Amino acid sequence: MIAMIILLGVIGVEIALGILSVKKKSPLYTTKANVRLAELLIFILLVISPIIKWSFRWYGLGLILLIQAIIAVFKALKSKKLTMITKGKTIAKVALKSTLLLFMLVPALVFPQDNEIAPTGDYxxxxxxxxxxxxxxxxxxxxxxxxxxxxxxxxxxxxxxxxxxxxxxxxxxxxxxxxxxxxxxxxxxxxxxxxxxxxxxxxxxxxxxxxxxxxxxxxxxxxxxxxxxxxxxxxxxxxxxxxxxxxxxxxxxxxxxxxxxxxxxxxxxxxxxxxxxxxxxxxxxxxxxxxxxxxxxxxxxxxxxxxxxxxxxxxxxxxxxxxxxxxxxxxxxxxxxxxxxxxxxxxxxxxxxxxxxxxxxxxxxxxxxxxxxxxxxxxxxxxxxxxxxxxxxxxxxxxxxxxxxxxxxxxxxxxxxxxxxxxxxxxxxxxxxxxxxxxxxxxxx
Known part of the structure; x- marks a missing residue:
């Protein structure tokens, strides 16, 4: 359940950013940097909390969120020239990233956490x-x-x-x-x-x-x-x-x-x-x-x-x-x-x-x-x-x-x-x- 909620959340963010980029005709470098950092921070907080138990299930997602945040911050700091935004190109990017996120979350979807049975004995x-x-x-x-x-x-x-x-x-x-x-x-x-x-x-x-x-x-x-x-x-x-x-x-x-x-x-x-x-x-x-x-x-x-x-x-x-x-x-x-x-x-x-x-x-x-x-x-x-x-x-x-x-x-x-x-x-x-x-x-x- 938690994996599906996270999947829907991260894909929802990609779609929202794609729509906003097309509407404003801008790559939204600063906005994306802030969003990527927020995604990474939320994920870290979930790992620290009891909600996500850090294991192989989440390695892929953690890696992609970290890479996305680094690239987004780098672009926001270094890029002075605005990239031409087209609807087709944006849709393709959203589809590609959504597919990548789905792939990275396959372990969490196939092997759900919190299904273990705790032993009941005193030892x-x-x-x-x-x-x-x-x-x-x-x-x-x-x-x-x-x-x-x-x-x-x-x-x-x-x-x-x-x-x-x-x-x-x-x-x-x-x-x-x-x-x-x-x-x-x-x-x-x-x-x-x-x-x-x-x-x-x-x-x-x-x-x-x-x-x-x-x-x-x-x-x-x-x-x-x-x-x-x-x-x-x-x-x-x-x-x-x-x-x-x-x-x-x-x-x-x-x-x-x-x-x-x-x-x-x-x-x-x-x-x-x-x-x-x-x-x-x-x-x-x-x-x-x-x-x-x-x-x-x-x-x-x-x-x-x-x-x-x-x-x-x-x-x-x-x-x-x-x-x-x-x-x-x-x-x-x-x-x-x-x-x-x-x-x-x-x-x-x-x-x-x-x-x-x-x-x-x-x-x-x-x-x-x-x-x-x-x-x-x-x-x-x-x-x-x-x-x-x-x-x-x-x-x-x-x-x-x-x-x-x-x-x-x-x-x-x-x-x-x-x-x-x-x-x-x-x-x-x-x-x-x-x-x-x-x-x-x-x-x-």
């Missing part, structure tokens, strides 16, 4: 990032003889809000896996909510499955084109013609990610168990209390690792199909294991998917696994789309809508999701009372 939250290399695995996405590297980011409690001093305690660990083309920051509001209530949260960038991965050495790695082609092929297969090819493809994705998460967990365990000289985040982790969660394909990853044991206590699957429950492909469809799911599980579904799932619940992995586990919870948010289970609709609503959102209020949806996940992990990692419904179908306003 402050701190973050740290690591890039780890798995020497036991080759990187199959590169031509070079590289080993597989993943970048992880931790969010963990500080002693109190606005403090950098670590909290003096041991806390449960929750590991998160993003969806296809997601990023490790995709559910930051969830991580900070958990951390503020006394959790250490680790989110994994699945390199080349993530839209981008920024490593700790500054190197930026983008998604793999071959992976994108596979995903696109699957998305257009509405008639389900791929059959066994789809099964083999999705199992390949899952294998890579499960190995990433297993490596991450083992790496954390080894660092926690160091006798001394370990980073503060690893001194805070209670390895007896580990939970997993993930969105979409990341949810499948978390659920697959949960079935494999590794001392996992609970799993939250956020709008994802539990591909790891599929054991083979026969008679034209995926075969699903009947082995009981071993740990408490929380499933979220978007409305459109839930309607489809209810028609196939006897053969759908999530519903079969949930039916086999007494501590299972299934929640459908009927007016939510797939991306409403991430922070993207709050951070970049235009992009999120293109990828799949529905009519739910994005902030209200994520507040509900975060609170539910917190209650779920509180119940199974901290032993607190849990009052979640076994199955619930809701609409969030």
């Amino acid at each position: 402050g939250v701190k973050t740290v990032t690591y890039t780890w290399t798995d020497e036991s695995r080759d990187e199959t996405f590169t031509k070079e003889a590289d080993h597989r590297s993943i970048t992880v980011q931790f969010w963990y409690p500080t002693k109190e809000k606005e403090s950098e001093e670590k909290a003096e305690d041991k806390f449960p660990l929750v590991i998160f896996s993003h969806g296809a083309f997601g990023i490790r920051a995709s559910n930051t509001s969830t991580y900070t909510e958990l951390a503020s209530h006394g959790y250490v949260v680790c989110s994994i960038d699945h390199t080349y499955h993530a839209t981008f991965t920024k490593q700790t050495d500054g190197k930026m790695l983008l998604f793999d084109q071959g992976f994108m082609n596979e995903v696109n092929k699957l998305l257009i297969d509405e008639a389900g013609q791929m059959g066994e090819e789809k099964y083999e493809m999705t199992q390949g994705w899952l294998k890579l990610r499960t190995e990433d998460m297993t490596f991450c967990l083992n790496q954390i365990k080894s660092l926690v168990e160091l006798p001394s000289d370990k980073d503060e985040v690893f001194s805070m982790i209670d390895l007896e209390k580990i939970g997993l969660m993930g969105h979409s394909l990341g949810g499948a990853t978390a659920a697959d690792l949960g079935r494999r044991g590794l001392e996992i206590k609970a799993v939250a699957v956020i709008d994802g199909t539990m591909l790891g429950e599929e054991t083979g492909f026969e008679n034209g469809q995926e075969q699903v294991t009947t082995e009981p799911y071993p740990v408490p599980i929380l499933n979220f579904y978007n409305g459109e998917s839930y309607i489809e799932i209810k028609n196939i619940e006897d053969i759908y992995p999530n519903t079969i696994a949930s039916a086999s586990q007494k501590d299972s919870y299934q929640i459908a948010i009927m007016n939510a789309g797939h991306m409403n289970f991430t922070d993207l609709p709050m951070v970049a609503p235009i992009l999120a809508k293109a990828l799949g959102t529905s009519s739910v209020n994005p902030k209200a949806c994520m507040k509900y999701v975060n609170q539910t996940i917190l209650e779920f992990f509180d119940g199974y990692l901290k032993g607190e009372p849990i009052n979640l419904p076994k199955e619930e179908v809701i609409t969030i306003k």
Whole structure:
């Protein structure tokens, strides 16, 4: 909203100056200098105030306002000769400047500010990032003889809000896996909510499955084109013609990610168990209390690792199909294991998917696994789309809508999701009372 108001304001000023120049048949050097300085001053005051939070969103506008002011003052002081003003030339200038201002404000329009969800817990939250290399695995996405590297980011409690001093305690660990083309920051509001209530949260960038991965050495790695082609092929297969090819493809994705998460967990365990000289985040982790969660394909990853044991206590699957429950492909469809799911599980579904799932619940992995586990919870948010289970609709609503959102209020949806996940992990990692419904179908306003 603030970005649109500013855009309309600055373009309005350009139009007004253009009309006045044509009417007076003058370049209005002094008037423009005063206006440009006023625009720059107002912008600085907005940045100083709570209205504009200085970030990448406003860099372009700030730069153009500064340059405009300098040029306008220079012309007012130096130019003695009046320039001939024509209507056509003035209209062209106004159109050009308006277009430039619109371009500079694109980040603020696409990524609106003030959509963050503040954590509700008593702890402050701190973050740290690591890039780890798995020497036991080759990187199959590169031509070079590289080993597989993943970048992880931790969010963990500080002693109190606005403090950098670590909290003096041991806390449960929750590991998160993003969806296809997601990023490790995709559910930051969830991580900070958990951390503020006394959790250490680790989110994994699945390199080349993530839209981008920024490593700790500054190197930026983008998604793999071959992976994108596979995903696109699957998305257009509405008639389900791929059959066994789809099964083999999705199992390949899952294998890579499960190995990433297993490596991450083992790496954390080894660092926690160091006798001394370990980073503060690893001194805070209670390895007896580990939970997993993930969105979409990341949810499948978390659920697959949960079935494999590794001392996992609970799993939250956020709008994802539990591909790891599929054991083979026969008679034209995926075969699903009947082995009981071993740990408490929380499933979220978007409305459109839930309607489809209810028609196939006897053969759908999530519903079969949930039916086999007494501590299972299934929640459908009927007016939510797939991306409403991430922070993207709050951070970049235009992009999120293109990828799949529905009519739910994005902030209200994520507040509900975060609170539910917190209650779920509180119940199974901290032993607190849990009052979640076994199955619930809701609409969030």
